[in-house]
Amino acid sequence: MVAPAFQIYGAAQPRKSLLQLKPSPLRPHCPTDQHIFLWRGIHNPPASAIDHPLIRYIHGLASRSSLKDTASYGSGIRKFHLFCDIFTIPESLWLPAPFKVLHLFALWATTEPDFVDLEICAAAVFEPVSVDTVRSYLSAVRAWHIAQGWLPPLSDEQLDQIHWSLCGLQHMQGSSCKHPIRPPITIEMLHALRAILNLSDPFDTCIWAMTLCAFWGMMRFGEVSVKTRSTFNGGKHLKRRDAFFDFDRNNKPYAHLDLPDAKTAQRGEIQHVFLVAQEGLCPLEALDNLKRVVPAGPDDPLFSWRDNQGNIRPMVKSAAID
Secondary structure, eight states, X not given: OEEXXXXXXXXXOOOOOOOOOOOOTTSOXXXXXXXXXXXXXXXXXXXXXXXXXXXXXXXXXXXXXXXXXXXXXXXXXXXXXXXXXXXXXXXXXXXXXXXXXXXHHHHHHHOOGGGSOHHHHTXXXXXXXXXXXXXXXXXXXXXXXXXXXXXXXXXXXXXXXXXXXXXXXXXXXXXXXXXXXXXXXXXXXXXXXXXXXXXXXXXXXXXXXXHHHHHHTTOOGGGSSBSSGGGOOTTTSOBGGGXXXXXXXXXXXXXXXXXXXXXXXXXXXXXEEEEEOOSSSOHHHHHHHHHHHSOOXXXXXXXXXXXXXXXXXXXXXXXXXX
16 A cells, blocks of 8 residues: 655655855845745835835735745745856846746756757756746746735736747657656555664654654645754644544544644645554554653644653654654
8 A cells, every 4th residue: 555655765855956146145145935035136126105114014924924835936036046147147137027037047947958059058057947847936936026026027928928938848858857756655664664663762753653644644744844943833833732532433543633734725724634543554553652752731743752851842854854
């Protein structure tokens, strides 16, 4: 039996960019999810009709709360800035960016050098991605414009022209830019993982519980872990009080986890994940063992462990994968 893959053991790692941005005061060093808000252009956006501190404050709050996954947008914005650096695009054309610049950016971002005349591209720099990824990059640049107070940079007709060109490249290059398909997590992998874990150790106990819950609950790995210890947020991440145990009408035990903020749910909507008993790889037993080995309060992270000083720590994604 195979469940949908999530980003953990055996999964293909994303390609990391080898290109580096030039230093610029317009793009201060900050986390990727802050690029959309903190990276700016040399032009000031059109002033609001009401220049009042309260209105600006409310606008800022609304803008920062409008997107769930600003990190993925940050990657697209970074790619656009790399393009501008490589081809010496004047800063005056970054924000707002005209159609011609964004059209050329989209073509460059998806072009494989193998399909270009070597005499032309010998000194050029390429880091191609798939056409679908480039379309996401354009969405990121669009969101960046809006977050910075500008109108969307591309009309529907202009997007049609860009998509026409991208389709041509896609037909020419085939699937050469596509990432390899991630392998699924299998029952055999879970048995192999179980064989090396000590279920009386707090860290291993947490790893086992989060793995089985992610597998049987078809959850994204980001829904059972946090990026860093300091980013745990009870309004977004699972807490101990969000896990419930009960019996169904046939008197069989089950558990359900109330995800406060799931990627596939509407903002403010709780998504329920139901888990039932499984032979040998039981998420209910793993959760019960986690409760015994790592006792914690109702507002502590659900998937947490205790360090040598007795501190409750949420499970960090990178630590779990390592």
